[in-house]
Amino acid sequence: AHDSTGQPVEAVRHYTRALELGLTGLRRRRAVIQLASSLRNLGRPDRSVELLTEERSLPAERLDADELALSPAVDAFLALALADTGRDREAASLALGALAPLLPRYNRSLAHYARDLLKARHGS
Template structure:
């Protein structure tokens, strides 16, 4: 196990992320993450993802997109892979590419649950939520609302069945009706 694969590295990374809002200078936060990533091999997918997330979280979505793509192309796996897809799609939507966001998140949504671990499965509602935003930006409001309500329904203390049913009914009624 290298230093960068250690629980200590993950702990230090989590501590840096926990302090994100305390940084007045976004460049200082990006530098802190870059310093941690420098402990990993060059072009390491985890490092590329973490740098991308740092750029994304500090208002540089173009650089984030570039880094997320490199991380995914480099073989990023597990929970970070799923997060990278969600964050890439969100950044693309924010950059005026909701069509590409819909494509990415629709593909992600189609992954069978048995191929995902518990941490990845926990982000299923996030996939749906960001897909709903992208669908709304492409004028597919009823699909967006259906997804959002479907993701919300299991969280309600009551009316779960009814809300899930109504969410599906939205897809049966044509847009604009």
């Protein structure tokens, strides 16, 4: 509610507290995404990247179906945070990689190109 009413500082306080108190499941994943988004909006994209990178690294077998359904949201908000930190190629790669499975055609090509964005930058 605080995010929706233009009070992101207050929202961050509540998200952080809920997570510290041991929020679990779908509500935890939503809180992490929303906390990261609020932090990004408050000019702390580096912290947003940290939170979402950690969230993205959770093994799929630890998540239920509802939590897994939010994986594209994790990727989308991480892409925004990466772009805000000047990591545009990583952001584009992540966003395109998340989009690839949704396409009726060209999914493999797009997924390959998304990976190539990172290879071209790192020379691997």
